[in-house]
Amino acid sequence: MNSATQPLDEEWILDLFKDDGPFHAAMPGFEVRQEQLDMLRDTVRSFNEKKVALIEAGTGTGKSLAYLIPAIFFALRTNERVVISTHTIHLQEQLVAKDIPFIKKALGLDFKVVLAKxxxxxxxxxxxxxxxxxxxxxxxxxxxxxxxxxxxxxxxxxxxxxxxxxxxxxxxxxxxxxxxxxxxxxxxxxxxxxxxxxxxxxAADAKILIVNHSLLFVDLAYRRETQNGILPDYARLVLDEAHNIEEIACEHLASKASIQGVIRNLSRLHVEGRGKPTGKLSQLLQKIISAYPGGVPESMQALITKLTIDVNGLRKETLTTLIDAFESFREFAENHQEKGKDKEEELSVKLRLLKTHHEKEAWNTVVSTHSKTFIDTGRRLIATLKGSLEDLGNLGSSQLLEATAGLRLDIEAVLGRLEGVLNFITQFLLPGIPENKVRWIESSDTKSLRDVRLVDAELDLANTLSSKLFNPLSSVLLCSATLTTDGDFKFAKRRLGLSEDFLDEKKLLEKVYLSPFSYENQALLLIPNDLPSPLEEGFLEHTSQILLESAIRSQGNAFFLFTSFGQMHRAYHLLKDKLHEKRLFPLIQGEFSRSELLNRFKNKERSILFGTDSFWEGVDVAGDALRLVVLVKLPFRVPGEPINEARRDEILKKGGDPFFEYALPSAIVKFKQGFGRLIRRKNDRGCILCLDKRIIQKGYGQSFLLSLPPVNKVIGSQKEVLDSMKAFYKKTYKYSKMA
Ligand code: SF4
Structure with a gap:
């Protein structure tokens, strides 16, 4: 047996972690955790036995070293590259700038690592x-x-x-x-x-290739269409931060068209910029004219006329009909959106297309007619412009063709994209949405921009993920701090195509490792029981006082996490001035870029960050910079999201219970993520305040609580909760000035 086919030697790798081993020598005080060693064994097994390993490893397990070391030895031994995919840039940076250089130094190894973009x-x-x-x-x-x-x-x-x-x-x-x-x-x-x-x-030469989930699934989508990948071929994959891959895969494997995307594409041909036209068409005309300083020959005159009059006219007509078509989609969505729905994002409209919509008169007259006019005009533009490029190819001198090669390529790219959009809309109009598809129209209005998007997404990705990733690849390791719900992997397995319907049971390895942190000493979970339910009118107004009081108790350094932009903005406006009066500094998502916002938060004591969705996860603020996390509502997905509604209906159709099989477990994963923002290191301390009393009053609330690591809880009136918080901070920080 040659060394390339020999299995990784688990015991030999584990010996590297001993007190007299190279890691301790390279870093005095290097900490090894039993959970980390156990996870490393699982990783070795998944490489050696060609398994799919599904591992939940609580915060602080040291999971990146637990998968990196076997992955590196495997790649070096077999010469097979290993792809490591993460969701956040933060984790990519940690792997590339910290963990891998440490391993290289400690083990005296030299190998190529590439961060693919x-x-x-x-x-x-x-x-x-x-x-x-x-x-x-x-x-x-x-x-x-x-x-x-x-x-x-x-x-x-x-x-x-x-x-x-x-x-x-x-x-x-x-x-x-x-x-x-x-x-x-x-x-x-x-x-x-x-x-x-x-x-x-x-990247092709790299032993370890780091990517993000978006690129991984863009590559998968590209392979599905063209049989070629953007990434080099790979058979070994590690998916860290794997808890949200269903959503990321859904986004990248979906087909879409948006009015702003088409306008941007067409503006490459021509745009009126400050009185001077720019764009590929005017550049092409300029090049043709300047190629004939003595005057354009007659043979080229017809082409110039075609480009100036016909193509330009069709381009304008395409833009006008595009706007009419997308506007008709938007109006249709607005008129058919279910009334009485909790429309938290008032400026956005989302309509999931159903069979009944295709029977509406407005669909068959207004929407279809405008769309077909756009499709027809767009196709005429493509044909005329392609014809012009062909004429140029036949009539132009070799110098002219050389001088316009790049421009012609750019114009062809614009036409190729336009053709893709026209084909997509043709499909989108057809009645009879395939079983595993969900289609919707969405529009959003901001002060400066109105966008309308048409989306055609896969309803259930289990089949795609299992047939394109988990079954064909030799080994896959999926890990995250939040993969289980209610103590098992049932939900993740079903959604990701890892249940026995999709994957041979023997290929799957499941493990849970608890966080080594002592949440009982490091954190306190507080739940007031005298607030109204978040479903009641005036919930936010009632919570504003406890939000303010808790921020005073923690002296800022707090995350206020919401489940919708609407609520976040309302709470921010209710509290902004009062916080300033107490010398607390509110920041709100959207005010700056995400990284800028986090920098400001970390660098300014007494800051309060009002955030929604993306701040519930992937944010790492260690130490005293974050000592309070408020979870305003249990993070059930916003009603009215077409993809969620379609998933719910699908479960109903199969006789299941959409709340317990989908809504609840999704919310638990998110809740665990939000909870996990607080304690990032073993010396971190702080409070989690959950303002949603359904967690203690509803039967399902227990499922949220049981999904958390063991932590002390205080359930009581707002006053009791605030007193406990004050006592916790006093004891923990010994701040005499704590309010
Ligand atoms: S057109 Fe040329 S420079 Fe541009 S991406 Fe392709 S090969 Fe590179």
Whole structure:
């Protein structure tokens, strides 16, 4: 047996963790936890025995080392790459900048690790050069930024926008970012120096390839369509932060079209910028005209007329009919949205399409007619412009063709995308939604932008995930601090395609490791029992006093976590001035970017962060910077979300109970995530305040409580709860000034 086929030696790897082993030598005080060693054994087993391991490891287990070390030894021994996928940048950074360098140093190993990013993150040198040629057409700021990017592009070893010392505008990046459909690959004159293809080569050589879940599922979607991957082929996968992969997979495997996306795409052809037209069409015309300084020959006149009159006219008509079509979708959704629903996000409309909607007159007349007009006009634009490009290919000199090669590629990419949208809408209009699909129309209005999106998503991803990932791959490890609900993996297995209907039971390994933290000493869970139910009118007004009082007790350094933007904003406006009066500093999600908001929160004592959905998870604020987390409501999914409603109906159809089989376990996973924000290290201390009394009054409330690690609880009146909080902080922090 050669070494490449020999199994990993579990005992030998575990010996590395002994007191006289290399990890202790490399880091005095290196802490080993039994849970970590046990998880490492599971990882070794999953690699050796080609298993799918489903592991819940509580915060502080040290799970990243527990999977990295076997993954690295496996990759080195077999020469097979291992892909590690995470949800958050924070974890990617931890793996790349901290954990892997530590392992390399401690074990004296040298191997290639690559952090793979999506193509759109890289600057495309060809597009950048083309845009530089038209510098005069850009506004002053864009032109200046582009010149900086050009000199950066010559020095950068990375080539992605996150390596730039400034944030380029979205509009500029659209002009110069790499795109698969505007890339001629080996035929591109810049192929050898192309940042994206260099990175791809690096990724192909990497032993450990780090990606995020979005890229992993974009790759999966791409493989499904084209048989080719964006990532190099792989057979071994580790999915960390695996608790939300169903949602991420659903988002990336869905087909979509949005009015703003189509407008952006069409504006690449032509846009009126400050009186001077810019865009690929005007650039193409300019190039043709300037190729004939003595006057454009007659043979080319017809082409110029076609581009100026016909194509331009069709482009305008396509834009007008696009707006009519999407506006008719929006109006239809607005008129058919269920009335009396708790519309917390008043400015957004979401309508799940049902069979009955296809029978409505408005669908068959207004929506269908406008959409078909748009489809027809769009197709005529594509045909006419493609015809013009063909004419150019036949009539243009070789110099002209060379000079316009990039432009023609960009125009073809625009047309390819438009064609994709037209095909999608054609399907979207058809009655008879396939069994495993859910379709919806959604529109959102902000002060500056109205967007309308059409979405066609897979209702149940169990089959796709098991057939595309878990069954074909040799081994997969899924881990997270929150995968079980009510003490088992039933929910995660069913949703992800890991139950016996989809995966051979013998291939699955399930383990739960509790957090090594002592929640009983480190945290206190407080539940007032005299607040109204969150379903009652005036709940927020009633809670505002205890929110304020709790922030005073903790002296800020608190997260107030909500389940909807509407509630978050209302609470913020109710409390903002009162908090300032107490020298507490409120921050609200949306005020700055997520990372900026977190930086401000961490760096300013007495801050209070009002956050929703994304702040319930993936946020790591260790130490005294966070000493209070308030969970305002149990995080049941917002009613009216088409995908959730469709999942609920599907369970009902099969005779199940959607509340206990879907709504409750999803909420428990989220609740555990929210709870988990508080204690990140073994010295962290703090309180969790849950303002939703359903957790103690409803039968299902126990399921939330039983899903938490053992923690002391105080259930009582608001006064009792606040007194207990005060006593906890006094004892813990010994702050004489604690209120
Ligand atoms: S190879 Fe593709 S991505 Fe790279 S510079 Fe050329 S066109 Fe751009």
């Amino acid at each position: 999506g193509m759109g993150n890289y600057v495309c040198i060809r597009k950048m050069k083309d845009t530089l040629d038209e510098l005069v057409l850009l506004d002053v700021n864009e032109a200046e930024a582009l010149q900086h990017i050009e000199s950066w592009s010559e020095k950068t070893t990375d080539g992605t926008k996150s390596d730039l010392p400034f944030h380029p505008s979205g509009a500029l990046w659209e002009k110069i970012g790499a795109e698969s459909d505007a890339c001629s690959r080996e035929k591109c004159p810049y192929y050898r120096e192309c940042h994206f293809f260099k990175a791809r080569k690096e």
